[in-house]
Amino acid sequence: MLTSVALILITFASTATSCSRSSWITHSRSCLGPPQVWEARPSPGKGIGVYASRAIEPGDIILSEPAMIQLTPPEIRDGVAYPLSDIHTLLRSSFDGLSPEDKGAVMSLHAHMTSVDNANDTLMAIIRSNAYITGNSLGLFPKGARINHSCRPNTSQYWDSQLGRRVVYANRRIEEGEEIFATYIPLLHSHEARQRRLDQYGFKCTCDACALERDARHASDQRRQDLQKAFAAFESQLTLSVPKSAIGKRKALKNAKASAQLVEQLEEEGLADYYVKAYHVAAIAHARIEDWKPATLWANKGFETSLLADPKARSTGARELQALTNHLIIKWNDQLWEEANRKG
Numbered sequence: 001m002l003t004s005v006a007l008i009l010i011t012f013a014s015t016a017t018s019c020s021r022s023s024w025i026t027h028s029r030s031c032l033g034p035p036q037v038w039e040a041r042p043s044p045g046k047g048i049g050v051y052a053s054r055a056i057e058p059g060d061i062i063l064s065e066p067a068m069i070q071l072t073p074p075e076i077r078d079g080v081a082y083p084l085s086d087i088h089t090l091l092r093s094s095f096d097g098l099s100p101e102d103k104g105a106v107m108s109l110h111a112h113m114t115s116v117d118n119a120n121d122t123l124m125a126i127i128r129s130n131a132y133i134t135g136n137s138l139g140l141f142p143k144g145a146r147i148n149h150s151c152r153p154n155t156s157q158y159w160d161s162q163l164g165r166r167v168v169y170a171n172r173r174i175e176e177g178e179e180i181f182a183t184y185i186p187l188l189h190s191h192e193a194r195q196r197r198l199d200q201y202g203f204k205c206t207c208d209a210c211a212l213e214r215d216a217r218h219a220s221d222q223r224r225q226d227l228q229k230a231f232a233a234f235e236s237q238l239t240l241s242v243p244k245s246a247i248g249k250r251k252a253l254k255n256a257k258a259s260a261q262l263v264e265q266l267e268e269e270g271l272a273d274y275y276v277k278a279y280h281v282a283a284i285a286h287a288r289i290e291d292w293k294p295a296t297l298w299a300n301k302g303f304e305t306s307l308l309a310d311p312k313a314r315s316t317g318a319r320e321l322q323a324l325t326n327h328l329i330i331k332w333n334d335q336l337w338e339e340a341n342r343k344g
Ligand SMILES: [Zn+2]
Pocket: 150, 151, 152, 194, 205, 206, 207, 208, 209, 210
């Protein structure tokens, strides 16, 4: 019975790049699905927001957008940052090459002026307020820039360097009419720290996590800070070697339990961008106590989740998780055979 479970996982791990699973697995034309699942309209207190025009399933692509402006700053030499004037020249020349319609789309974006901005340089403020890092460049994506921030976002995003597109996908089910949110900042920080970070965009966040009652918000803050610490603590233990000493084994057992809690807390906070990392940690932590079944299931879940942001498993991280899943399946199968032979 369990052997067949392992077999299903093997099949999955080796065929994950197939188009047949669902529309988000590949970006070939035949697999893209409906072209637009969102609409932009006024969002109370936030100007414009982006809303789901139909129910969106986890993994469904919401936006796949090329950069309207892409800036590749010159390399930093001898630790000296490139002059701001160079960036400005690059930006102005990219902007000047746009059609009047595209120029209008860029200039209609939110520009939050800070003390570092020149009051006459709205274009630079628009870039600073809306641009995303795309590999070694900065990209401006006017459609995606309409998506408001939440500290508990229902989408994640990645840069597809082969397609030259920023892809935004649902990281959980989004109901028709629900507002679509992304995050502008790292999220494993307290409410206060997040608000300080968001000052650069010129707004106070009132998302589900920030609008919690005082006690619930403190609990949420505590979870996020604990998660940050837990990830840092696990960083040095991402090895498959099984401890030999009694002390080492006890510690590994404690860590395996802690890793399962890490996953639970993340899921409770709804912080999908960190799921792959947490599933990876849980897989390794259970492998270190030779508990192969949960180790395999965590690794497979990590691999499956990593495909949302890397549908063709091209990244080192996705390939490592695929290899880890297959390695753990073998260990789990060996264990099942040994148990069967002992009984037989
Ligand atoms: Zn918030």
